[in-house]
Amino acid sequence: MKIIKFKKKEKFKYKRKVVIKDLILNISVGIHSFEKKKKQKVKFNIIVLTDPLLKPNNNDLSSIVNYEEIINEIENLVNKSHHELLEELAENIFEILFKNKIIKKVSLKLEKLDIIKNTNSVGIEVEKSKY
Helix, strand or coil, X not given: CCCCCCCCCCCCCCCXXXXXXXXXXXXXXXXXXXXXHCCEEEEEEEEEEECCCCCCECCEHHHCCCHHHHHHHHHHHHHHCCECCHHHHHHHHHHHHCXXXXXXXXXXXXXXXXXXXXXXXXXXXEEEECC
């Protein structure tokens, strides 16, 4: 009896992040009446982690996350309607991003830039994952 050894196929895990830093959009957000009347600057910082077993493929763009598409989707979302809370906005962003099956984790930092005197910004940081 002859024993056949198969070559061990190496599997790698990737830790790939798509980073969108300091995206500033003029949006309608807030619970106060003055916030509902006038748009305000909000800064978005977004980190997206993808499937660690998926290797990027030049011939298959579905193997990567396109940061331009993320920005366009967020712009479309914030232009559609007023958001009462940054937390609500964050959940809506998560809902959109997690439609992409290769996205496994999203970290969001949303900051209102001009709302409180004597501060550079106020806001929230939220992380959500599929794990």
